[in-house]
Amino acid sequence: MTFSLVARCPDTGMFGVAISSSSPAVAARCAYARAGVGAVASQNVTDPTLGPLALDVMEQGAGAADAIAEIRRQGRFIEYRQVLAVDRNGATAIHSGPNSLGIWTQAQAQNVASGGNMLANQNVPRAIVDAYLDATGHIGDRLIAAMRAGLAAGGEAGPVHSAGMKIVDKVSWPAADLRCDWTEDCPIEAVATAWDIYKPQLDAYVQRAIDPREAPSYGVPGDE
Template sequence: MTFSIVARCAETGMLGLAISSSSPAVAARCSYARAGIGAVATQNVTDPRLGPLGLDLMENGLSAAEAVAELRRTARFIEYRQVLAVDRNGLTAIHSGPNSLGIWTQAQAENVASGGNMLANDGVPQAIVDGFLSAGGHIADRLIAAMRAGIAVGGEAGPVHSAGIKIVDKVSWPVVDLRCDWTEDCPIEAIASLWDLYKPQLGAYVQRALDPREAPSYGVPGDE
């Protein structure tokens, strides 16, 4: 019921992920990222604990592959889970349990990995990886391009209703954390529209936190 991508920008070191599902509020349960550490998507009969656990393992020095191997060794009911991880060095790893739902598959390359379940066909994750690798610009633009590529080749077997994108950079909080928790339209396009709105202001929101004396105003009531 879900497909996702985890990725690292080789130029900036930003880490992030995008995810979409027929279930509501998928990004609230399935997307995790930590600046300078990595990004993890946990999906398919989701166990949200696996995201923070995977990040903790990578923060303690494990690579993405080592972290996923440790989760595979220690987590309960891991045969029901899909876990995707990318680490600070751009190494990627994926676990897809044999009890993953419907058509499930995965694809990965340096700096990017994608996986999904209940897919329309087994080519969706590879299309997502290829979409990311062929796109340019900000990592958020590339993540959205990748998800659109997945939709273009079929996406999930049924309609998707929720989506999210999360990106971390040099600060302790996500610099991008956009969600569409439910729509009858395409949630990926909803996220894309939100990103178009948010992108010009991203730097200002970080600046407001670090030193508001230098932060620009956008002219809304109370914003001075």
């Protein structure tokens, strides 16, 4: 009931995950990323322990393929799980269990991997990967472009209701973690709107955490 991508920006080293589903709050359960390490999406009858497990393996120096191999070794009911990973070198790996729901498939390239289940057709992940590779600009812009392309290619078999995008950079917390947990409208466009608002402030929010004395004004009434 989900389509997603994990990605690395080769220019900045940022990692990102973008995801959408007919289920509520999909990004809260399925999107994982760690600065300097990688990004993981754990979906389809989701086991939320698999994202942190894959990141832990990659943080120890292993690549995405080794992380997915460890997922297959340690994961319970792995035949029901779909897990995507990208590592610090941009290598990608995917596990799609044979009990993934409905039409399910995957696509990958250097720096980006996509997978989905309960899809409208087999072309959705390839459209997502191609759109990410063709897009330019900030990784957040490229993630949004990829998700829009996946939706345009058919998306999920039914309407999607939640979406999210997580980006990590050089700090231990997400540089951006934007979600639409439920809407009857398009959740991808809701996240895109939030990104348009958040993007100009992203660096300032990080700087305020590191050293508020050097931060720009807060932009609220009463702030001088």
